[in-house]
Amino acid sequence: MMKIIVVDDEETIVETVENKLRKEGYTVFTAGTAEEGMRLYRLIKPDLLLLDIMLPQRSGVDLARAIRKDSSVPVIFLTAKASEDDRVKGLEIADDYIVKPFSLAEVAARVKSVLRRATGETPNEILESGNLRIDPRTHEAWLDDKTVQLSPKEFALLYFLVRHKGQVFSREILLDRVWGQDAYVSARTVDVHVRWLRERVETEPSRPERLLTVRGVGYKFIG
Known part of the structure; x- marks a missing residue:
């Protein structure tokens, strides 16, 4: 049975989400602070x-970042912060982002979707392109043997584009x-993540030579 931790300081939300997820067949643990959440996670x-x-005291973003240093376990944010900028920043760290108020059916569906993607078959081929090397087994990337710090979504996007080098998406x-x-x-989420990737893998991010924009179509990785 899959285990889920819910961290929220609103008792009503914790109780209703916990009950819904238990009915869906998950084992659920709850916490009211980031510190309690980290203890449960460990x-x-x-x-x-x-x-x-x-x-x-400590935000859920801080907790997610601390967990990301240790694991690629899926994270979903539940939050009242509803602006597009908040969503984009949240998805730099998390796998999904649910805005309050939400329906319990939506939460259950999004949990199921994220878990399905996380437990699905993942390519394990190490990719190399010039001085760039990417290892999906460890979720690490290197430029000239120097580690490139990437969020889970940045890594997934880079790996996908390099794996399909030359193709426009x-x-x-x-x-x-x-x-x-x-x-x-x-x-716009894609545009923002492409910009962040360019800052990490391009010599001059404002004049990209690897991760290119194909006007009116999309993006491609060429080398």
Whole structure:
């Protein structure tokens, strides 16, 4: 049975989400602070975490970043922060982003979708392109043997584009293939992640030579 940790300081939300997920067949653990959430994470090693962003003392974003240093376990943010900028920044760290108020059916569906993607078959081929090397087994990338720090979604996007080097993909296709059909994000999310990737893998991000824009179509990686 899959284990899920819910971290939120609103008791009503915790109780209703916990009950719904238990009915869906998950084992659920709950916490009201980031510190409690981290203790549970270390003890339980869950299959997924649902995190509120605006927690007391330490935010859910800080907790997610700390967990990301240790694991690629799926994280979904549950939050009242609803602007597009908040969503984009949240998805730099998390696998999905659910805005309050939400329906319990939506939460269950998004949890199922993220877990399906996380446990599905993942390519394990190490890719090399010039001085860039990417290892999906460890979620690490290197430029000239120097580690490139990437968020989970940045890594997934880079790996997908390098694996299909030379092919042009629209924003819609990238959203589907990297974020998944059930991800509630806009095409701008792709643009932002491409910009972040250029800052990491291009010598001059403002004049990209590897991760190119094909005007009116989308993006491609060429070398």
